Structure formats: structure tokens, C-alpha cells
Amino acid sequence: MQNLKIGWIGLGKMGIPMAEQLLKAKYLLSVYNRSKDKEAALKTMGAQTASAPSALMATCDIVFLMVSDDEAVSQIFKAEDGLLADESTGKIIINMSTVSPGISREMAALCEGKGNFYLDAPVSGSVKQAETGTLVIMAGGNEEAFEKVKPVFEKLGKLSMLVGANGAGNSTKLAINSLLAIHAQGLAETVLFAQANHINPEDLLTLISNSAIGTVFGKIKGDAIIADNYSAAFALKHIVKDLRLAKAEGLSSPLAAAAFTTFQNAETEYGDEDIIAVLKALKVEN
Secondary structure, three states: OOOOEEEEEOOOOOHHHHHHHHHHOOOEEEEEOOOHHHHHHHHHOOOEEOOOHHHHHHHOOEEEEOOOOHHHHHHHHHOOOOHHHOOOOOOEEEEOOOOOHHHHHHHHHHHHHOOOEEEEOOEEOOHHHHHHOOEEEEEEOOHHHHHHHHHHHHHHEEEEEEEEOOOHHHHHHHHHHHHHHHHHHHHHHHHHHHHHOOOOHHHHHHHHHOOOOOOHHHHHHHHHHHOOOOOOOOEHHHHHHHHHHHHHOOOOOHHHHHHHHHHHHHHHHHOOOEHHHHHHHHHHHO
8 A cells, every 4th residue: 555656735734744644654645735835844754746736636546635625625626737637537535624515525526527536534633633643534435435545544543434425524524623612612611710710720620631521622722721822733713614614504503603603703813823712712701
């Protein structure tokens, strides 16, 4: 499998460490990014670079995407030098971005029309999990294509699962991130309530972490609260995007609706900070 030629598009906070995992696993990797300076570190590790997405499609067996939104995905596929400009067949395109199920179904149909496969395979986890290859991957699409790339997924994550047809991976990710938003808001509200009642937040968070409701997420974000560190591992503006996508797919439950309102109101001031910066927005409101 290491003889597979892999292409990677999108070298942001998640894309770079994920691509690094494939290089460490000795895969033949070529990368493309609009900002060429982000390719430099991977070149020193042995990656090749491509001039355009179409060049990756022509020379690689599998092409990964990790980009920001539906618009970026559409551009990568449909541009004059995009993935669909190449006439290759039998390739597997894997979109690991958190985007709408609709864009995945559209791109899957276009890929199928040219004799290629498309998997939507977003991930649960942040930069630390990308750096350690311990992401959770949820995929939608063709089972044969999924089984073929599963060994590659195993270098990126601790679990990969096919959850349905194209778009199902994206729907699953939106469900998980909606819960993430609810957890973040709940944790922030709990800390603020305890502070208002003269409870040391560090004591509270220690108790929570050792109780039945303790979670890895709560521990990581609790540590960030104690350290007053709101630098973005997962930017608050991104959870607003995900909640907006989930709402468009029909998520309208009371907790999800409340979280969307809270995070949307916080975005202007705290959008570039971490998701747990919602605590600062709630503190101002109260």
C-alpha cells in the first residue's frame, strides 16, 4: 500500500500534521496549497509539490482534501485546473473537510460520471489528535473504495468507520459537532455559575474530570480555562459554520438552537479564538 501515490490539498492547522502522518508512514505524497509557503515544511520531509489540483489527479491514486467550506470544495473540483479537469479514471477522492452533505453528494455524482470514486470522510479531533494520528474518521460512500483506503486512514486515526452513502459522513460530523457545541457551552456556563458562587474553577474542574461526567474534551478545555488560554485549536467561528450547516440539514432541537444563538452572537468578538472562548462571551452577557 505504501506504493500508492497520494495527493493532498489543503495545508491548514489540520492538513499539515495529517499530511505529515502519511510521510512518516512512507507513502509517496504530493501536495497542493494555494499559499505556497505552507508547502515548505512538507517538502523538507520528502513531499513533492503540484502546480494544480488537476496535476494531483493525473499522477496520484488517491487525493485527499482538507479545506474550509463548500465554496472551496467546489472550486477545487470545478476550476479550470481543478480535479475534474483531468480525464483519469479509477481514482479515489477523499474529502475530509467539514462541509454540507449536499456538496458531497454533488461532487460524488460528478466523480462517478468520470469513473472515479468520492468519499466524504470528515474527522473528529483537533490539532493534537492530527499530530498523533488518533483522529476518528467517519466516511460516506462506496464500500469497496472505503476498504481500499482503510489502511491509509489507519495512519491518520485510531478509528475509521463507513456510516452510509455519500453525505452520511458529513451528516455524522455535523451531529458530533452539534454535541461539541452543547458541551462547550455547558462547560462554560458551569464554570461561570461556580465562580459566581465563590467556587474555585480549578477545584470544580478537577471534580468534574474525576466524576462520571468527565470527558477528554472537558479536561482539555478545562485546562485552557484555568490557563486563560483561548488560542484556537478549533476556532469558535468554525463551530458557527458547522451549526449553521446542521441547522440547514434540519437540526432544530432546543439545545442545538440555543447553542447556535450563543455562538453566533459570540463570533464577531471571539470568532478567531478557541471554541471555549464562549465562556468570555457568556461572562460579558451576564
